[in-house]
Amino acid sequence: MNRHQELGQSEQEQEEVTGLVCQEDDLKDGQMKEVTVGDQNVLLVRTHGQYSAIGNKCSHYNAPLVKGALVGDRVRCPFHGACFNVRTGDIEEYPGLDCLPSYKVKVEDGKVYVSINKKTIMLTKRVKEMCSLAPDIKHTILLIGGGPASLVCAETLRQNCYQGRIIMVTKDTLPPFDKPKLSKAMNLDSSSILLRSSDFYQQYGIEVWTQKEVVSVNSANKAVMLNDGILQRYNQLLISTGCRARPLSCPGCDLQGVKLLQSYEDAREIHNSCLGQKAVIIGASFIGMEVASFLSDKAASVAMVGSTRYPFERSLGPEIGKMTMQMLEEQNVKFYMDDRVTGDKRREREGEGGGADQWYSPGS
Ligand SMILES: Cc1cc2nc3c(=O)[nH]c(=O)nc-3n(C[C@H](O)[C@H](O)[C@H](O)COP(=O)(O)OP(=O)(O)OC[C@H]3O[C@@H](n4cnc5c(N)ncnc54)[C@H](O)[C@@H]3O)c2cc1C
Ligand code: FES
Incomplete structure (x- = not known):
């Protein structure tokens, strides 16, 4: 190493905070450990005889990845299953959109050191590198739908150097937002559930057209018609309109x-x-159970109607179903299981002092 290189290295070291985090043989292949360097919470991993270090907090909702599952070079978040590459910190599976920081690891004399650049020490997530719109490129990709599928498509295009026009059309009032939150906290401010800020879309040249519904697609002419009469041409089209809740079809389902x-x-x-008020929830799976839990201390009473013996029975089996049912019973949720709704009898029962004030169906 020449003097110039030595100087460069020592300058770099001055910009870093380095911590001795463990002995080389503390971890075996396939093991992880949470360590702290500076004030940063770091996930230290050993795979194929080598150490690597990334941020320990999932970029989705900060779950501690050390409690997740490590398979090969990927760690899976214990909360909702996002996957990260433990060598690069790159996100490889959703939910969660952002990557994690990755840190320098050095093994010397049987000791493992992790170094973090002081300038980036506070960063707990990072956006993958993306290009933006090049105005002279006339190619247009139209994405119908404003859910995560469209958003991820737009971002992946920009990550892969697509510089044409990207238009996302959604009939929602909001740009892409975290829909799963709606059943877990139903009174959130809209700004707190947006997946990306308006600055983000502007920076990467992604147009988001809200409150516009595509009413027809003409694939021969490569054009879509919107509900406001606008005809929009495209070169390539993605239809990612998601799925809908299944409405009730029994008498009374259209009542207020x-x-x-x-x-x-x-x-x-x-x-x-x-x-x-008295609330009845029809559908005892994930969304219904989350809503029951959320409303249990807000409604006058919460009743749950489900067609299986226990909630989640088809997906998680009877043991977990029974356990979660008991948990909600302790929150005063009343269950009507192995049953189904055949009509809304409020008008008949009102005279008897019965009946629900609100019926709610998550469509499961
Ligand atoms: C209350 C609730 C809670 C949930 N909780 C969870 C959870 O905890 N975990 C989980 O994994 N999943 C959960 N989900 C499911 C999850 O939200 C969906 O799997 C996910 O949103 C699907 O993404 P998507 O982009 O395919 O479609 P969506 O998010 O459904 O987006 C479809 C988009 O298409 C738009 N659209 C439809 N038709 C048109 C049209 N003609 N013109 C223009 N726009 C149109 C819609 O407005 C919407 O923006 C939940 C869903 C709900 C409703
Ligand atoms: S907190 Fe990790 S996937 Fe949601």
Whole structure:
């Protein structure tokens, strides 16, 4: 190493904070450990005889990855299953959009050191490198739908140097947002559930057209018609319109107070109309159970109707179903299982002092 290189190296070392985190033989292949360097929470991993280090907090909702599963070079988040490459910190499976920081690891004299650049020590996530729009490129990719599928497609295009026009059309009132949150906290402010800020879309040249519905697609002419009469041409089209909640089809399903949970507005409306009222939830799977839990201390009463013996029975089996049912029973949720709704009898029962004020179907 010449003097110039030595100087460069020592300058670099001054910009870093380095911590001795363990002895080389503390971890075996396939093991992970949470360590702290500076104030940063770091996941130290040993695979194929080599150490690597990345941020320990999942970029989705900060779950501790050390409690996740390590398979090969990937760690899977214990909360919702996002996967990260332990060597690069890159995100490899969703939910979660951002990568994690990766840190320098050195093994010397049987000791393992992790170094973090002081300038980036506070960063717990990073956006993959992306290009932006080149105005002279006239090629257009149109994405129908404003859910995560469209958003990830737009970002992947920019990550792969696509510089044409990207238009995302959604009939939602919001740009892509975290839909799963709607059943877990129904009264959230819209700004707290957006997946990306408006600055992000601007920076990477991604157009998001909200409150516009595509009413027809003409693939021969490569054009779509929007509900406001606008005809938009495209070179390539992605249809990622997601799925819908299944509505009830029994008598009374169109009465006031019977609602489906699909949009941000639905969640707010259900929350507001259930406060201090009797709520009935039809569908005892994930979304229904989450809503029951959320409403249990807000509604006057919560009843749950499910067609299996226990909640989640088809997906998670009877043991877990029974356990979660007991947990919600302790929160005063009343279960009507192995049953189904055949109609809304409120009008008949009102005279008897019975009946629900709000019926809600998550469509499961
Ligand atoms: C209340 C709730 C809770 C959930 N919780 C979880 C969870 O905890 N974990 C989990 O993994 N999944 C959960 N999900 C499911 C998850 O939200 C979906 O799997 C995910 O959103 C699917 O993404 P997507 O982009 O394919 O479609 P969506 O997110 O459904 O997006 C479809 C988009 O298409 C738009 N669209 C449809 N038709 C048109 C049209 N003609 N013109 C223009 N736009 C149109 C819609 O407005 C919407 O923006 C939940 C869903 C709901 C409703
Ligand atoms: S917190 Fe990790 S996937 Fe949601």
